[in-house]
Amino acid sequence: MKPTNILFTCAGRRNYLINYFKEALNNEGLIIATDMSANAPALADADIAITVPSIYDENYISTIKDICLQHKVTAVISLNDLELPLLAKHKSNFNNIGVKVLISNEDVIDIAFDKWKFYQFLMKEKLTTPKTFIHIDEAIAETENNTLSYPLILKPRWGSSSIGIETVDTKEELILVHKLLLIKLKKTILYKASEKEINTAILIQEKIKGSEYGLDILNDFNGNYYGTFAREKLAMRSGETDKAISVITPEILAIGEKISLLLRHSGNLDCDIFIAENKIYILEFNPRFGGGYPFSHEAGINTAAIYIAWLKNEKIKASFNNYKSNITFAKCDRLLKIKSNS
Amino acid sequence: MKPTNILFTCAGRRNYLINYFKEALNNEGLIIATDMSANAPALADADIAITVPSIYDENYISTIKDICLQHKVTAVISLNDLELPLLAKHKSNFNNIGVKVLISNEDVIDIAFDKWKFYQFLMKEKLTTPKTFIHIDEAIAETENNTLSYPLILKPRWGSSSIGIETVDTKEELILVHKLLLIKLKKTILYKASEKEINTAILIQEKIKGSEYGLDILNDFNGNYYGTFAREKLAMRSGETDKAISVITPEILAIGEKISLLLRHSGNLDCDIFIAENKIYILEFNPRFGGGYPFSHEAGINTAAIYIAWLKNEKIKASFNNYKSNITFAKCDRLLKIKSNS
Incomplete structure (x- = not known):
C-alpha cells in the first residue's frame, strides 16, 4: 500500500x-x-x-x-x-x-484572521459575542452612556501577534494602553493589513465574566460536520490552554454544529467561547489544530487517526471516537535533546 | 537506613x-x-x-x-x-x-528579592551590571546627557510578579510604560514593600545587547562553593528558559565562584548574566532551582543526587558531575492526567 x-x-x-x-x-x-x-x-x-x-x-x-x-x-x-x-x-x-x-478555503481563513471581520460575521449571523470596537472614541462614548462597562479587553485585530492581550479598568488606562499597543504594533508589524489600517488595528472588547471553553469543531475535508469536542479551560499560559477538563453538553454541541454549518471549514477548527448567565459568547476561531487539541485527544477523540482514515478513504473506526467528559489534563515541561548540526 | x-x-x-x-x-x-x-x-x-x-x-x-x-x-x-x-x-x-x-539565609534572600538592593550590592562589590534607576527623572536626565541610551528595560523592583518586562525605545514610550506599570503594580501587589515604596517600585535599566546566560551556582548547605554550571539561552517563554546550550568557559566559572564566595548562599542559586564585548554583566539572582536547572541536569550535573548525598553525609560520586559543554536541549509540552478529587 x-x-x-x-x-x-x-x-x-x-x-x-x-x-x-x-x-x-x-x-x-x-x-x-x-x-x-x-x-x-x-x-x-x-x-x-x-x-x-x-x-x-x-x-x-x-x-x-x-x-x-x-x-x-x-x-x-x-x-x-x-x-x-x-x-x-x-x-x-x-x-x-x-x-x-x-x-480551509480563503474565505474562512480570512474571517478568522481579521478579528473585526469576524465580529461582523458573527453579528450578521446573529451569534452572541462580546461588544467590540475598533475606534477608541466609540468605546469611550459607550462607557460614558453606560451601555458598556469596564473592565475592557484590548488586543491586536490581526492574526497572532507578539503583543499580548491587555485588560483595562478605567478610561485613563484605556487611553494609555491603546496608545502603547499602537506603538508596539508599529514595531512588530507582521501583516501588511495592519500598516494600511493602523488606526483600526487595535480591538477594544467587552470583558465577559464567565467560564472559558475551547472547542475542537471537526469537519471532514469537504466541509461536512463530524463532531464537537469541548473542554473548560482551568488555566492558561503564554496564550495557550495549560489545564482543562473535558465537557459534553447539548448547548456546546449545538453551537459547534451551527458554526460548522455556517463555515463549512476543512478539518479541525479551534474555537474559543465564554459561557455567562446561560449565554454562549463566541470569542475567536482558529481554523487549525490549536494548543488545546491535546486535551481533546487525551479525553478520547483521535482526530489524527480520523484524518488518516479520511486521507485513505477508509471507514472511521468506533475506537477513534471515545470522547468522555470530566477528564482533567495539565501541560508540563518535557526536556528534549536537540541534535547538533555542526 | x-x-x-x-x-x-x-x-x-x-x-x-x-x-x-x-x-x-x-x-x-x-x-x-x-x-x-x-x-x-x-x-x-x-x-x-x-x-x-x-x-x-x-x-x-x-x-x-x-x-x-x-x-x-x-x-x-x-x-x-x-x-x-x-x-x-x-x-x-x-x-x-x-x-x-x-x-539561603535572610540576607541573601533579601538581596535577591529587592532588585534595587541587589544593584547596590553589585556596585559595592564592584561587579559589572547594567545601569539601573528607580527614579524616572534620573533616567531621562541621563538619556538627555547621552550617558544612557535607548532601548531601556522596565521591570518591577520586587520579587516575581505577574507584570512583564517591557522594552522602550523613546522618551514618550518610557513615560507611558512607566505610568502603566505603576497602575498595574497597584492592582497586582503581592509584597507589602511595594506599597510603602510605590514610587520607586519600577526599575529602569540599561539594555545590554549581548548573549544571555543562565548559571547554576552550587554551594553546599554550609555555603561552601561546589561548582558553576552554565548555559547560553537560545529562547525564552513566559520568563523561563525554553532552549539552551551548555557552556564551560574560564570567565563564567570565575564569576560563579566569585558570587559564591560573596554570598555564601545555601544550595543552588540561579543567576542570569549577559556577556557583551567581553564583559560579564550580572543581571539577577534567584536563590533556588530556576526554570533553567533541567538544562544543567541534562548536560550532566546531577544536583539532585548531590543534595541527597549531602543530606546523608555521604561522598559525592564522580558520576554525579559529568557536565559537558555544547549540549542543546529544548522544553516542550507533556500532557499529564490530573486525578479527580470528587
Whole structure:
C-alpha cells in the first residue's frame, strides 16, 4: 500500500501532534516537519525534519512544494496562523502536484484572521459575542452612556501577534494602553493589513465574566460536520490552554454544529467561547489544530487517526471516537535533546 | 537506613525536579509536594501530593510544619520567590523539629528579592551590571546627557510578579510604560514593600545587547562553593528558559565562584548574566532551582543526587558531575492526567 506521508509546516513546539499522528500512522507513512528554526522542539520528534526559510521569504512556497515532491507527501497541515492565508492561496497549486493542503478555503481563513471581520460575521449571523470596537472614541462614548462597562479587553485585530492581550479598568488606562499597543504594533508589524489600517488595528472588547471553553469543531475535508469536542479551560499560559477538563453538553454541541454549518471549514477548527448567565459568547476561531487539541485527544477523540482514515478513504473506526467528559489534563515541561548540526 | 523524605513547597509545574529527585533517591525516601492548587502538574508526579493554603494564609507555616512531622520530612525545598523570605524567617523554627530548610539565609534572600538592593550590592562589590534607576527623572536626565541610551528595560523592583518586562525605545514610550506599570503594580501587589515604596517600585535599566546566560551556582548547605554550571539561552517563554546550550568557559566559572564566595548562599542559586564585548554583566539572582536547572541536569550535573548525598553525609560520586559543554536541549509540552478529587 502507498504510504501516507504527512508534512507539518511551522511545526514549532507541537510535539504532541507529531506523536499523535506517528502513532495513528502505525508505520504506514512518515511524519515530515518543517520550521524556520533548526531547534524547534517538534523537529526532534518527526521522522524527517527540515529547516526552511521564513514564510515571508519569496522561496517559501517553492521550498515546501519541493519537499512535498521529494518526500512523496500526501497532505500538508499548517500550525501557524500567519501561514494559513498563504497556504490557502496556493491550495490549488499544491493540488496540481497531487498534494492535499488540509486547511480551509480563503474565505474562512480570512474571517478568522481579521478579528473585526469576524465580529461582523458573527453579528450578521446573529451569534452572541462580546461588544467590540475598533475606534477608541466609540468605546469611550459607550462607557460614558453606560451601555458598556469596564473592565475592557484590548488586543491586536490581526492574526497572532507578539503583543499580548491587555485588560483595562478605567478610561485613563484605556487611553494609555491603546496608545502603547499602537506603538508596539508599529514595531512588530507582521501583516501588511495592519500598516494600511493602523488606526483600526487595535480591538477594544467587552470583558465577559464567565467560564472559558475551547472547542475542537471537526469537519471532514469537504466541509461536512463530524463532531464537537469541548473542554473548560482551568488555566492558561503564554496564550495557550495549560489545564482543562473535558465537557459534553447539548448547548456546546449545538453551537459547534451551527458554526460548522455556517463555515463549512476543512478539518479541525479551534474555537474559543465564554459561557455567562446561560449565554454562549463566541470569542475567536482558529481554523487549525490549536494548543488545546491535546486535551481533546487525551479525553478520547483521535482526530489524527480520523484524518488518516479520511486521507485513505477508509471507514472511521468506533475506537477513534471515545470522547468522555470530566477528564482533567495539565501541560508540563518535557526536556528534549536537540541534535547538533555542526 | 532512615529514609530521606524531601518536601517541595509551591511545586507548581516543576515536574522535572520532582522526577530528578525521585530518581536520585532510588526508593530510599519519598518526594512530597505541596501547592495551593490541587491541579498543579508537579503534584501528579510526587509520591505524596498535598494541597495547602496560600503562603499568605496565617496557617501556612504551621500546615507545612505539620506535614513535615507527619511524613518524617528530612528537608524542605521551596520553588517560589515569594515564599523564600517567609521560609528563611522560619528556618530555625523548622530546625528545632529536626527539619532542614534548604534555602539561603535572610540576607541573601533579601538581596535577591529587592532588585534595587541587589544593584547596590553589585556596585559595592564592584561587579559589572547594567545601569539601573528607580527614579524616572534620573533616567531621562541621563538619556538627555547621552550617558544612557535607548532601548531601556522596565521591570518591577520586587520579587516575581505577574507584570512583564517591557522594552522602550523613546522618551514618550518610557513615560507611558512607566505610568502603566505603576497602575498595574497597584492592582497586582503581592509584597507589602511595594506599597510603602510605590514610587520607586519600577526599575529602569540599561539594555545590554549581548548573549544571555543562565548559571547554576552550587554551594553546599554550609555555603561552601561546589561548582558553576552554565548555559547560553537560545529562547525564552513566559520568563523561563525554553532552549539552551551548555557552556564551560574560564570567565563564567570565575564569576560563579566569585558570587559564591560573596554570598555564601545555601544550595543552588540561579543567576542570569549577559556577556557583551567581553564583559560579564550580572543581571539577577534567584536563590533556588530556576526554570533553567533541567538544562544543567541534562548536560550532566546531577544536583539532585548531590543534595541527597549531602543530606546523608555521604561522598559525592564522580558520576554525579559529568557536565559537558555544547549540549542543546529544548522544553516542550507533556500532557499529564490530573486525578479527580470528587
